[in-house]
Amino acid sequence: MSTNSIGQVLSCSPEAIVVLVDGLQVFEDHKAALQVGRYLRIAQGNNDYTVATIQNVRGVLGEDAEAKPKWQFHIQCQAVGTLIDDKTFERASVLLPVPTEPAFPAEKDTLDKLFAEDANYRFPLGMLSLNKATPLRVHGDRFFSKHIAIVGSTGSGKSCTVARILHDVVGIADGANTNLNKQNNSHVVIFDIHDEYTDAFTLAEEQSFTLNRLDIDTLCLPYWLMNSEELESMFIESNEQNSHNQVSQFKQAVILNKEKHNSAIKEMTYDTPVYFSIKEVYRYIENMNREVIGRLEGENKPKLSDGTLINDRKDHYFDTSCTFVPPSTANATKATVGPFNGEFNRFVSRLETKLSDKRLRFLLQTTKADGSSFKTDDFEHIMKQFIGYLNQANVTIVDLSGIPFEVLSITVSLVSRLIFDFCFHYSKLRQGQEVLNDVPVMIVCEEAHNYIPQRDNAGPVAF
Numbered sequence: 021m022s023t024n025s026i027g028q029v030l031s032c033s034p035e036a037i038v039v040l041v042d043g044l045q046v047f048e049d050h051k052a053a054l055q056v057g058r059y060l061r062i063a064q065g066n067n068d069y070t071v072a073t074i075q076n077v078r079g080v081l082g083e084d085a086e087a088k089p090k091w092q093f094h095i096q097c098q099a100v101g102t103l104i105d106d107k108t109f110e111r112a113s114v115l116l117p118v119p120t121e122p123a124f125p126a127e128k129d130t131l132d133k134l135f136a137e138d139a140n141y142r143f144p145l146g147m148l149s150l151n152k153a154t155p156l157r158v159h160g161d162r163f164f165s166k167h168i169a170i171v172g173s174t175g176s177g178k179s180c181t182v183a184r185i186l187h188d189v190v191g192i193a194d195g196a197n198t199n200l201n202k203q204n205n206s207h208v209v210i211f212d213i214h215d216e217y218t219d220a221f222t223l224a225e226e227q228s229f230t231l232n233r234l235d236i237d238t239l240c241l242p243y244w245l246m247n248s249e250e251l252e253s254m255f256i257e258s259n260e261q262n263s264h265n266q267v268s269q270f271k272q273a274v275i276l277n278k279e280k281h282n283s284a285i286k287e288m289t290y291d292t293p294v295y296f297s298i299k300e301v302y303r304y305i306e307n308m309n310r311e312v313i314g315r316l317e318g319e320n321k322p323k324l325s326d327g328t329l330i331n332d333r334k335d336h337y338f339d340t341s342c343t344f345v346p347p348s349t350a351n352a353t354k355a356t357v358g359p360f361n362g363e364f365n366r367f368v369s370r371l372e373t374k375l376s377d378k379r380l381r382f383l384l385q386t387t388k389a390d391g392s393s394f395k396t397d398d399f400e401h402i403m404k405q406f407i408g409y410l411n412q413a414n415v416t417i418v419d420l421s422g423i424p425f426e427v428l429s430i431t432v433s434l435v436s437r438l439i440f441d442f443c444f445h446y447s448k449l450r451q452g453q454e455v456l457n458d459v460p461v462m463i464v465c466e467e468a469h470n471y472i473p474q475r476d477n478a479g480p481v482a483f
Contacts, residue, residue: 025122026050029062030094032116037062037072039123041093050125057149059126059134060097062117067105070117071126071134072097095123101134109133128154144188164189164462182464183220186210189462190221190229190415197227207407207461208415209439211432213470215421230414234405236379236422240386241434242394242402243298244278248290250430255371265360266367273304276334282396294396298384300338302371307337309368311358312344323355379424383431406439407461420471428471436463 027041039060041047047054054077062070076096084090101111117123126134131154143160147153172178190206191199210217215235223229246254251274256266277296279288288294314323322330325343330336348355375384386394394402406416423431439461447457465472 025124026053027093027095027123029117029119029121029123032118034116035098036075037070037097037099037117039095039097041095044091047091047093053125054093054095059100059131060095061103061124061126061130062097063121063123064102064115064117065121066115068115069103069106070099070113070115071101071103071109071130072099103130103133107133109136145185164460179216179466182466183217186415186464187220192221192223192229195223197223197229200228205458205460206414207459208464209406209435209461210415210417210464211420211435211466211468211471212417213420213467215419216466217417218419221415221417232405232408232414232416233419234416235419236382239382239418240394240402240405241383241431242295242386243383244295244396245293245402245438246430246434247293247437250433254427254430255374256367257370260366262363265363269305269308269360269364270301270367273301277301277304277338280334280338293399295394297338299375302368302375303339303341304333304337305364305371306368307333307342308358308360309362309364310342310344311361312347312355313358314345315354315356322358377424379422380427382423383427403438403442406435407442407459429473432465432471439463 026046027039030038030040032038039062041050041054053060054074056074056077058074060072060074062072064070074095075098078094078096080092080094082090082092099113099116101109102113102115103109131148135148135154135156140159140161141157143158143163145156145158145163148156170178170181186208187193189208191197191202191204212218218231218233221229221231223231243251243254248271252258252267252270256263256270260266271290274296275288275290277300278292278294279285280300281296282288282294285292285294311322313319314321314329319329322333322342323345324330325345327345330342336342345353345355347357374380377384388394388398388401406418407414418435420428420431443457443459443461446459450457
């Protein structure tokens, strides 16, 4: 370790330490160690040293005693921790160096202590750019409990970087499962917009590594799990003149249909995530669009062609396409169109188009192996698509490459919310049992700007 000082402390504050390097020759001899981002080791007046990272380098040209030009350099640093007895590093500084204390370059021995692995800082993130031989390790729990962004220009290797980090998370090294026959409860859900990650997590069968890949043909995401915002975004055009009437009747139809199929639930809301039949809702809207009201004395109710008066729309409009009496002004057959008759032509057409679109079958036509529809009681099966493993490494890749763009944000939004809600309630349950959460989940969004809008009013937000 170098014992030759390259300068001394000029000033010190909690915000910055300024080291004075006196003379051009000293600066030139140590220029590589005085670059922004590198580290200095600064004495504290005892056996300890403050380790500081260089933030700014400023040169001052003056004159010496003989009136000759003389350079001085002010090196502004930020303290990052303390090197105790020149042996161990702590990420805190109780004391800071005072003026005149000597400063030294932080050489490999200091960097090794600074980035040494301990019980908490064990997760490998790469090699230190300042010293390629020094591994950089971070506190895994703290690192992954925050939002992390990997950015760069096209072709710079962002996807490879993500895959490499995730390999360390789930224990893949050189194409082998390092956690073979061990328990690893890491749950990683990757939204893969170009289907790039499947190969990175496909190992030989003998490695017993669990890869769960979902695409448009295998993903089951029933529409009834959507909230009101997502449902309206999918089925209603907000720029249409009568969109407020569409929202009003659609909301009423959804709530009534949820009550029909979930009679045990007493307080039903628009957002309650329980089963309802979108085909029956479509039929309800279609009947409202053709409704005719009988106006003979004592009627004033929807009237069918056979003379039947409808007392409660929910008892008829969900089950069949009704045939109404024709509008008439004659006294014997007086009848007028209903309040929404003819207003929902475009709305009905849009619903019909969505329901017949084969690209949306993962949302609107989800069925189980026996051909029956997913119902409220099947929620556990739906969730197991994403976090269905407790005793094996689990990576779920949601291949978005086949998802229609108009429902891309909705799909990501829905899956993300399901996972978040599960994690929140499961964590609370485990806390109530005074045990740790054994199902940690990380969501990875590849090219998130394609489906997470910058503004709240641009579309459904994924998180």
